[in-house]
Amino acid sequence: MFAGAMVLVGWSAGLRLFERIVPAYIVMIPTTAVCFVLAGVALCSLSRARVREVRPNVAQMLGSFVFAIGIVMFAQRVAGWDFPINRLLFAGSVAAYPYRPVGLMAVNSGAGFTLFGAAIVALCTNTRRGHIIADVLAGLGLIVAAAAVVGYLYDVKTLYSFDQYAGMALPTALTFSLLGGGIVLAGTDRGLVRLLFGVDAAAVLARRLLPAALLVPIALGWLWLVSRRNEWVGRESGVSLFVVLNVTIFIALVLRNASTVRQTDEDRERTRLDAEIARASAEAAQLRAEEAQRNAEVANRTKSEFLAMMSHELRTPLNAIRGYAELLDMGVRGPVTDAQRADLARIRQSERHLLGLIEDLLNFTRIERGELTYALQLTSVDAATHQIAALIAPQMRAKHIDYQPEAADPSTFVRADPERLQQILLNLLSNAVKFSQEGGRITLTCDGDDSTVRIRVRDRGRGIPADKLEAIFQPFVQVDASHTRTTAGVGLGLAISRQLARAMQGEITAESELGIGSTFVLHLPRAHDAELMAPPRARQIVG
Numbered sequence: 001m002f003a004g005a006m007v008l009v010g011w012s013a014g015l016r017l018f019e020r021i022v023p024a025y026i027v028m029i030p031t032t033a034v035c036f037v038l039a040g041v042a043l044c045s046l047s048r049a050r051v052r053e054v055r056p057n058v059a060q061m062l063g064s065f066v067f068a069i070g071i072v073m074f075a076q077r078v079a080g081w082d083f084p085i086n087r088l089l090f091a092g093s094v095a096a097y098p099y100r101p102v103g104l105m106a107v108n109s110g111a112g113f114t115l116f117g118a119a120i121v122a123l124c125t126n127t128r129r130g131h132i133i134a135d136v137l138a139g140l141g142l143i144v145a146a147a148a149v150v151g152y153l154y155d156v157k158t159l160y161s162f163d164q165y166a167g168m169a170l171p172t173a174l175t176f177s178l179l180g181g182g183i184v185l186a187g188t189d190r191g192l193v194r195l196l197f198g199v200d201a202a203a204v205l206a207r208r209l210l211p212a213a214l215l216v217p218i219a220l221g222w223l224w225l226v227s228r229r230n231e232w233v234g235r236e237s238g239v240s241l242f243v244v245l246n247v248t249i250f251i252a253l254v255l256r257n258a259s260t261v262r263q264t265d266e267d268r269e270r271t272r273l274d275a276e277i278a279r280a281s282a283e284a285a286q287l288r289a290e291e292a293q294r295n296a297e298v299a300n301r302t303k304s305e306f307l308a309m310m311s312h313e314l315r316t317p318l319n320a321i322r323g324y325a326e327l328l329d330m331g332v333r334g335p336v337t338d339a340q341r342a343d344l345a346r347i348r349q350s351e352r353h354l355l356g357l358i359e360d361l362l363n364f365t366r367i368e369r370g371e372l373t374y375a376l377q378l379t380s381v382d383a384a385t386h387q388i389a390a391l392i393a394p395q396m397r398a399k400h401i402d403y404q405p406e407a408a409d410p411s412t413f414v415r416a417d418p419e420r421l422q423q424i425l426l427n428l429l430s431n432a433v434k435f436s437q438e439g440g441r442i443t444l445t446c447d448g449d450d451s452t453v454r455i456r457v458r459d460r461g462r463g464i465p466a467d468k469l470e471a472i473f474q475p476f477v478q479v480d481a482s483h484t485r486t487t488a489g490v491g492l493g494l495a496i497s498r499q500l501a502r503a504m505q506g507e508i509t510a511e512s513e514l515g516i517g518s519t520f521v522l523h524l525p526r527a528h529d530a531e532l533m534a535p536p537r538a539r540q541i542v543g
Contacts, residue, residue, distance in 0.1 A: 003175045007033040012090070026161070026169040027097060030089035032105055035069055035113050036175050038062045042120050043182050060124040067117025074110030076101075077166070099166045106166040108144050112176050115141035119183050138183040144168075145176035150218060154225055204264060208257045216249050305365075314358050322351050360492040364475060367499050374417040374503055378527045381446055381453060382408040384418065388425045395433045401440055408446040413527040414453050420500045421524075424508070427493040428457040428520050435461035435518070453526045458519040464512040472510065473498045497522075 007028045039062070046059035076083060086103035095102045105113070119137035122130045148168045151159025161167025168176075224242045227233045233241060325347045328336060336344070366372045385405055396403045414421075432442045436459045445456045464472060475495040498508045505525050512518035 003033075003036060003171060003178075005033070005037055007171070008037070026099075026167045028169045028172045028175075029099070029103060029105065031069070031073070031086065031103060032109055032113075032169075032172055034089065035066050036179065039066050039113075039116060039120065039179055042066070043179075043186070046120070046124060046186065060121055063117050063120030063124065065117070066113055067121060070105075070110050070113025070115075070117050072110075073105040074107060074114055076104055077107040077110055077163075104166065106168050107162050108148060108160070108168045109172055112141050112144050112168075112172075115144070116176070116179055116183065123183060123186055134186075135184055138180045141176060142180040142184075145173045145180060148173035149177065150221075153218065153222055205257050205261055208260065209253060212249070212253050216253075217246065220245055220249075314354070318351055318354055318358070321347065325351070360496060363496050364492050367496065367503075372500075372503070374420060376415050376417055376504060378413045379416045379418050379421060380410070381412045381414060381455065382410050384421050384425065385444060385446070385455070388422055388429065391422075391426055392429045392433070395430065396442075399433060399436065399438055399440070401433055401436055401442055403442050403444075405444040406446065412446065412448070412453060414524040415527050416504045416506070416524050420504065424497045424500055424522060425455070425457075427497045428508075428522065431493060431520070432457055432459035432461070432518075435459060437461065448526060451526055453524050455522040455524070456519055457522075458517060460517040463514040463516055464510070464518055465514060466512075469510050469512060473508070 008030060042059040042062035045062070072083070072085075075081070076086070082101040082104065086101060089103070115137045119134040119141065122133040122137065124130070145168075148160035149170070151157065151161075152170050152173070157167070160170075160173065220242055224238050227241075228238055325344050327333065329341065329344050363372070385408060389403070389405055392403070395401075429442065429444070436442060440460050442460075443456075443458045445458075446453065447456075448454050473494050475492055494508070501508045501522060501524070507523045509521045509523070510518060511521070
């Protein structure tokens, strides 16, 4: 397109540099330049049309126009006609050249535009058959252009000029080559051209051999002609030298490309072996992980069974301790002094503490085994917080804790198991009392949104380090694990509470600052109006 536009500019401005790019050779006439511009615009519009996925009407129209001009010019040259249309552009300037009829293309130029115009029209169909036809027609056009180029290179006029009145200009032949290449490359996803752009060994081999197959014979032929004209070699010796050089160069090219293909195959095989080794390693790692998971599950079941057995075994001596303490307190063994009664009270307190630890272990093992059942029902948050206040009151009084529960909205209901909800709240409040100082303060508030109710338990204790906020919900984990800690327990309260909350489609989260205190938030699903109006019913789930 640009070459044709430059030639038209040269004809309109009288610039011989553009009229005849290579001096002493045939010039490109204006009609030829116009056809190149039209064909270039057709290819560009066809490319944009494919991107937009619309029918390339513009390209098809321009291609048909180029085909029509080419066939008319070819027919005139063959039949000896001379239409006035030939002299529409710059007739006076063109008449100064000895080409007759004035403004008529050479027969090979007309044939080229006929082939390339038809190829553009076939390409516009965007079908497999259309692309094949376009490739064939463009290939024939490229042969015509290549013959002209070789004719100029070897100074063989019959290759670019079939009669004494006109011939294909060298710029025309070169531009034909570009146009044909553009048409062929428009279908790089199919056909023979796909070989040039693939990533397999065949594509690599084709990209390496085709340039040599094109350039080496042309270069050697030109060298033979020059040698003969200058009588550097005789006819027989020149042909022999031509054959030897041709064979030598192609053998070298074949061997070099064979080495490249072999290296490519070796790399591909090495990659395949590495992939197989990696796949085998991954499968072995997966098997080890599955085995480790099975072992962990067995160990977990063994641990749960051991804890359950030990919990039941510890209950027997504790029951005996409680029984004997009650007999002593009743005076069965004789009068009991005040000091002895104080000792018996400490024994019963320790027994209750140990019994609580055992109950935690049993609950934990039941949860891990999935043996706990949950009776989910509509539960009033206000009623639950009032009930728990009576249970936690003795612990509050013992440490002179200022307990400030905020009354929840009586219409606030959650879907929960009342017994498990009470257990969670008791654990959270007990922890708050445990980690609060004498005379501290604990608050209980309730808020939420349309889907969730949040119950917050806040203390003014020493707080929890940020790196341990998630660890405290793990079984048997305590913030203060030293031998000198002042708080009792085995670290199961929060782990049990979170698992109970999750079993009821809820969650427990924690926020804390060292030296300021901690806040534990119980999230539970809110019961909506439709559920409150429905007949009461309980839903049993096993977790």
